[in-house]
Amino acid sequence: MTASQPDLLHVRSWYGLRAELGVEDRLWHLVRVGPVTMSHPPVVNTFLRAGLPEAERLRLSYLHEFGHLQTLPLAFAHAVAVLWAGLRQRRSFEGWVGWFLGAFLAHEATWELISEAYVVLGDRAAYRETYRRHPNPFSLLFWAGMASLSLGLTFALVRRISTR
Numbered sequence: 001m002t003a004s005q006p007d008l009l010h011v012r013s014w015y016g017l018r019a020e021l022g023v024e025d026r027l028w029h030l031v032r033v034g035p036v037t038m039s040h041p042p043v044v045n046t047f048l049r050a051g052l053p054e055a056e057r058l059r060l061s062y063l064h065e066f067g068h069l070q071t072l073p074l075a076f077a078h079a080v081a082v083l084w085a086g087l088r089q090r091r092s093f094e095g096w097v098g099w100f101l102g103a104f105l106a107h108e109a110t111w112e113l114i115s116e117a118y119v120v121l122g123d124r125a126a127y128r129e130t131y132r133r134h135p136n137p138f139s140l141l142f143w144a145g146m147a148s149l150s151l152g153l154t155f156a157l158v159r160r161i162s163t164r
């Protein structure tokens with residue numbers, strides 16, 4: 001990663017996709033891939049970085065957004081696997097609404113989980129040191145919550161052969 005502007009980071013993923021990342025607008029984060037701009041509320045970064053000094057908050061937030069880009073193929077593979085298993089099942093209209101909601105949640109939880117795991121693996125000792133000095137009450141909640149959402153929902157969605 002190289003910083004060319006103070007707040008917009010130009011990055012290139014391991015599979016060649018280039019993007020621009022912005023995290024310092026406190027309300028919205030930005031990922032721009034070519035002409036496509038995806039703004040999203042920094043939910044995970046807001047909670048997980050609560051109480052961190054600015055420099056550390058920025059470092060980890062950028063890494064997390066970059067993690068989304070780097071793990072995009074994994075997130076995509078997960079979505080395809082869930083859809084492939086789910087679309088072969090039979091269910092009522094209400095069943096389909098619930099199923100797609102579940103699939104969306106499972107996808108989001110999985111992608112947040114692997115993006116933050118990317119931060120932990122990339123930052124290693126510094127990550128541990130940061131959270132040792134600034135304990136975060138949401139940390140355990142994030143890992144436990146996202147892991148059970150991701151694994152629980154994915155398993156339930158893929159395993160179920162048919163609902164009503």
Ligand SMILES: [Zn+2]
Binds near residue numbers: 044064068111112115
């Ligand atoms: Zn995220």
